[in-house]
Amino acid sequence: MTAQEAAKLTDGPLAKSLAALDNAFGVSGNEEEAAAAFYAEMSAEGGLFDERFSDALGNQFYVRYGKSHGTAGEKRLMFAAHLDEIGFVIKYIEDEGFARIFPVGYHDERLLVNQDLVFNTIAGQKIRGVTGAKPFHCLTSAEKEKTFGIADVYVDFGTESAGETRALGLEIGDLGGYARAGFFLNGTDVYSGKAVDDRAGLAVLVEALRRLKGLDIFPDVCVVATTQEEVGMRAGGVVTNRWKPDEFFALDVTLTGGAPGLDYRDAACKMGGGVCVKCFDWDPVITCGNSVSRALTARMTAAAKKHSIPFQYEVLMGGGTDGWTASLANCGTLAGGISIPSRYIHTAVGAVTLRDLDYCAAFVSHYVQDYR
Secondary structure (H helix, E strand, O other), rough: OOOOHHHHHHOOOHHHHHHHHHHHOOOOOOHHHHHHHHHHHHOOOOOOOOOEOOOOOOOEEEEOOOOOOOOOOOOOEEEEEEOOEEEEEEEEEEEOOOOOEEEEEEOHHHHHHOEEEEEEEEOEEEEEEEEEEOHHOOOOHHHHHHOOOHHHHHEEEOOOHHHHHHHOOOOOOOOOOOOOEEEEOOOOEEEEEOOOHHHHHHHHHHHHHHHHOOOOOOEEEEEEEEOOOOOOOOHHHHHHHHHHEEEEEEEEEOOOOOOOOOOOOOOOOOOOOOOOEEEEEEEOOOOOEEEOOHHHHHHHHHHHHHOOOOEEEEEEEOOOOOHHHHHHOOOOEEEEEEEEEOOOOOOOOOOEEEHHHHHHHEEEEHHHHHHH
């Protein structure tokens, strides 16, 4: 991609939506700020939806009516991306004021030291802290051979006692996340942010509805911003049971190859390579996943070919999406995945290319327009 092409993308509304969504706070179970940011994006340009509602878990539903609405032949498509990001929860406050933490979602524990964090108090105050551990200079030879784990890490709020920490409004159970503003890397369309998993998916859905604004469509379309995906993909089945779509699609990030130490044979999707059509995913640790119907993936690839949208096939081991629980809802639902190529997933520096988001938005908008 040339510098001119990158500049055109990064100056556009899709880039602005991505940054606004990525920079919002929204650790699993505390997604309200991210939900408000999504509402702001969906409400721009006179509104991109006809109906809005939420549920007890905080899932946010936005419905655009199609020509089939209210008829005997009504068709329904649901596209879901999750609001929540990985983070931490305070499990204990030391007498000296430091906080001990548990992970919220999967983390690479090698990367937890020397991070800037922000915690959200029950009153909605944002409290900054940094993670620390035993200094390298003081480690024994045996300790130097080990990787720091979360049990070795604490959060320093600059306080000197538990009372001072609590005076900030902090308490056991408060949730925190990475305190890092996202940005585009050096004039390219590569965006690095703390929560591109999965605010990138939300940005795609906003952009897709922008492109559908003013157009006649046949199916009703529900865009849903889901909660608590990072702690068990809890919302897919809930939202599918609520709205009962004919087809469900999870928009989420996926692993890519091509970086040092990661061959394409291990992660076949490519940054900048276009829409990743999910065929299969599986997490053997929590025994969840989705083997997508071949009929559905065939329809998806046919749509991409028809509209000359770059695409690639995705098979993911070690992860999953809301498509897993959606597929089990309503006595079984056709559930697929529209995945966004990404690097550094589940870290503070997740990266995506804006061209891939653009391809995904084009795919969603064309799929909706063609659906009967």
